[in-house]
């Protein structure tokens with residue numbers, strides 16, 4: 303599988319923006335991701351917290367209110383990139399907490415998702431007129447985009463975040479090298495949030511995953527740390543950060559979950575329910591890894 307092959311598989315896998323947004327798990331996860339991106343400095347590392355109660359609607363997570371003290375955020379405006387931004391679920395939850403005159407640039411290769419991102423931006427712009435958000439359909443590794451990248455992206459960003467997309471990338475090392483050049487030297491920070499599968503640390507099993515999921519549904523701590531080091535980042539922290547109780551479809555379980563959960567599902571031991579949007583879904587605990595580094 304090549305970089306372009308992974309891009310094509312991703313466009314095919316993620317075409318229905320409305321269905322993506324309507325999945326309860328995506329709403330729950332994007333709320334928790336936004337909160338943890340905002341509060342990263344205050345997050346507990348040990349023991350790993352578990353968010354959400356699968357027995358409650360939306361896992362007991364209030365999707366409308368992120369309890370975050372805005373006075374803790376910087377007062378000066380920020381330039382932020384949402385890399386592989388998808389439909390903008392995290393972006394729309396982030397905007398209310400940004401300092402005035404901040405800017406978000408969303409990058410993705412899937413126009414259907416970017417259209418949904420742009421619809422959210424239109425609505426937000428009325429409520430938060432000083433925050434500027436726009437999107438760009440861009441393959442950052444395509445050399446024909448170099449002029450735009452040099453003029454508009456390099457060295458410009460205070461923060462770049464990327465949520466649950468790294469495990470879809472064929473070559474996240476190359477992507478990390480590239481996005482690191484978009485950070486402001488000395489201050490710019492890269493945040494990766496993704497699914498974690500404890501099994502990837504033990505061995506490479508022969509478990510097959512879809513072409514859209516390139517890394518067995520989990521990233522290795524050491525490999526991600528190396529990718530950050532090679533990209534010239536420092537003050538690197540990479541760790542399994544928390545677990546979230548959510549309901550997921552069989553396809554997700556097969557492509558992302560550890561063998562213990564997979565076997566429970568095969569043996570019919572996972573609790574299930576019927577979701578209007580997704581059909582039969584199962585109660586699982588998703589592990590989340592977070593990687594953070596600062597540009598030298």
Ligand SMILES: C[S@@+](CC[C@H](N)C(=O)[O-])C[C@H]1O[C@@H](n2cnc3c(N)ncnc32)[C@H](O)[C@@H]1O
Nearest residue numbers: 312386387388391410411412415465466467470
């Ligand atoms: C699971 S979705 C996550 C979207 C969003 N970050 C979120 O948290 O909802 C994965 C996204 O990665 C995007 N993607 C995959 N490969 C990419 C690439 N090479 N460059 C930019 N985006 C990519 C897909 O188009 C898709 O929108």
